[in-house]
Amino acid sequence: MKKVIVDHLARVEGDGGIYVELDGDELKKVxxxxxxxxxxxxxxxxxxxxxxxxxxxxxxxAICTVSHKNAAIRAFERxxxxxxxxxxxxxxxxxxxxxxxxxxxxxxxALALPDYLGYPNVIAMVDKYADVVKQALAxxxxxxxxxxxxxxxxxxxENAIAGGFGKFPSKxxxxxxxxxxxxSLAFMLSATDIVxxxxxxDHLEEETVFxxxxxxxxxxxxxxxxxxxxxxxxxxxxxYKENLIERVVPHSFAKRSLYKGKPFTVGALxxxxxxxxxLKGEARKYYKKYKNERWLKNPIFNNxxxxxxxxxxxxxxxxxxxxxxxxxDPELEKPKRKKGRGVGTVEAPRGLLVHDxxxxxxxxxxxxxxxxxxxxxxxxxKYIGNAALNLNKQGKNESQIAFELEKIARAYDPxxxxxxxxxxxxxx
Numbered sequence: 001m002k003k004v005i006v007d008h009l010a011r012v013e014g015d016g017g018i019y020v021e022l023d024g025d026e027l028k029k030v031x032x033x034x035x036x037x038x039x040x041x042x043x044x045x046x047x048x049x050x051x052x053x054x055x056x057x058x059x060x061x062a063i064c065t066v067s068h069k070n071a072a073i074r075a076f077e078r079x080x081x082x083x084x085x086x087x088x089x090x091x092x093x094x095x096x097x098x099x100x101x102x103x104x105x106x107x108x109x110a111l112a113l114p115d116y117l118g119y120p121n122v123i124a125m126v127d128k129y130a131d132v133v134k135q136a137l138a139x140x141x142x143x144x145x146x147x148x149x150x151x152x153x154x155x156x157x158e159n160a161i162a163g164g165f166g167k168f169p170s171k172x173x174x175x176x177x178x179x180x181x182x183x184s185l186a187f188m189l190s191a192t193d194i195v196x197x198x199x200x201x202d203h204l205e206e207e208t209v210f211x212x213x214x215x216x217x218x219x220x221x222x223x224x225x226x227x228x229x230x231x232x233x234x235x236x237x238x239x240y241k242e243n244l245i246e247r248v249v250p251h252s253f254a255k256r257s258l259y260k261g262k263p264f265t266v267g268a269l270x271x272x273x274x275x276x277x278x279l280k281g282e283a284r285k286y287y288k289k290y291k292n293e294r295w296l297k298n299p300i301f302n303n304x305x306x307x308x309x310x311x312x313x314x315x316x317x318x319x320x321x322x323x324x325x326x327x328x329d330p331e332l333e334k335p336k337r338k339k340g341r342g343v344g345t346v347e348a349p350r351g352l353l354v355h356d357x358x359x360x361x362x363x364x365x366x367x368x369x370x371x372x373x374x375x376x377x378x379x380x381x382k383y384i385g386n387a388a389l390n391l392n393k394q395g396k397n398e399s400q401i402a403f404e405l406e407k408i409a410r411a412y413d414p415x416x417x418x419x420x421x422x423x424x425x426x427x428x
Contacts, residue, residue: 001028004388004401018405019251020388030385031251032377045357045367050076053364054162057355060369062155063106066099066147067348068369069160070223071355074344076162079359080335087327088164091150094177094320095160096222096346097313098146101139103349104268104306108195109136111410112303115403116198132194135187139310142180146317149173163333171325178321185314189282192307196290203394204387204408205297208379209259210270211244213237213347220271220278220312222347228274229259230296237345240354241368244375256378257370263378266351267412268305269295276308283312299383300411306349338362348372350413373413380412 004020021028041060045053054076058068070092077084109132110122119125126133144154149169151157159166169177214228215221227235227243235243244257244264258264272279273295276287286308295301339362344355351372358366384405391401 002392002398004398004405018384018409020384020405022388022392025389025393027385027389030381030388032381032384033251042367042369045364048364049362050080050162050357050359050364053357053367055158057369058156060371063103064099064348064350064353065155065157066095066151066160067346067353068355069151069157070096071344071346071353072357073160073162074223074346075342075355075357076344076359078342078344079337079340079357080162080342081337081340082163082333082335085164085330085333087168087324087330088333090320090323090327091165091168092160093221094169094317094324095147095150097317097320098143098150100143100222100349101310101313102143102147104310105136105140105143107349107410108303108306108310109133109140109191112407113195115407115410132191135184136191139184139188142184145180146177149177161332162335164330168329169324174321174324178318181314181317181321185282185311188307188310188314189286192286192304192311195304195307196286198304200294200298200300201387201404201407202294202298203390203404204300204383205294206382206386207297208382209262209264210273210296211259211264211266211375212271212274212352213345214275215278218278220275220280220283223345225343225345227345227352229264230270230273237354238341238343240343240345240370241356244370246370246374254374254377255370257375258378263382264375265299265379266372266375267299267302268309268349268351269299269302270351271347272305272308279308279312281315283308283315286311299379300407302411341366351375376412380408383408 002022004018017033019031019033041057054069054072057072058065060068114121114125117125122133147157148154150159152159210230211227213222213224214226214234215224225237227237227240244259246255246257248255272287279287290304339360341358346353352375353372354370356368357364387404387408388401391404
């Protein structure tokens, strides 16, 4: 019996691991174990005012703080009947793009790329790829800068609130953001060719279903009140619970979800598989250049999908800056009611994020938050199992199997921190 064991898997705010048992040509067991206890955020929300919940729910994650902020705001604004004016909408979009750039650049260049270029970490790449490393770090810093300017802090900012912003970015700040985005694009185009030219293994491949938000007016983007699936299904976001069926498994505190009884995937690759044909400009060129049928069955292409999304963000930011420069700062919008249910669905860097709340007399009576990792867990197990079984059949040794499983884990979750010690293989 051969066992592949992950002692500690650093994910989103908690502890997890991987356990695989192989008996010759048979896969006996595969588990992505989540050791972290049940989240208390939903319970803490009960009895609170919407503004309190909008403030503390982003503490779920330091990387995706803006995604949680936007999802919570969208949910409560639907409950309380806020009107979202154009400047507020586009400022929130700009803030969201900052998070996408920050998170994607960290994952693509610092966590994923070293695996494929033959380096143990991003620091070791400096001798040969110094310019790439320096510009990638500058790109990550740029994403942080956008979030700081718009939301008040690099993480857990409080400037974005229901009804608008405490303070909108100034003309000089918008022009600065626009200029830096334009200057960063050339690097990202060349860097995407590096990622697109990598050899991607096929030992894990199996087709799956992908899901993401379905932005209105046939546009590409990172939030909406609809969900779209790669099988062609489109659903209103408020129907997520009836269609993405949650369940529990014995080896994990994290819930799992199935779509039509089967695992599915969310994230950058899901977005490009579902709505990538809506991209414009250079992002569209690179999407068409690298899109192939293997994207439908191999989650490792998520790394390339993230790189293409960074191109999209860098092209969209100057457009948003120009729009915002023409719009006057509005007054804060006011709520028009105190009860109801609202669902906010946005695309966090890792995929579909759901915030679902109900209110009575202005206080929260029910709360449900589902993160992308929870949606991805079943498919993650499937692909890890495929890889372990096929590599074992090919006669790969323990270290080779371990390395390939690390690649799969990193492709799914950019919050894994320096996970070179992620997987250990014991042979009995």
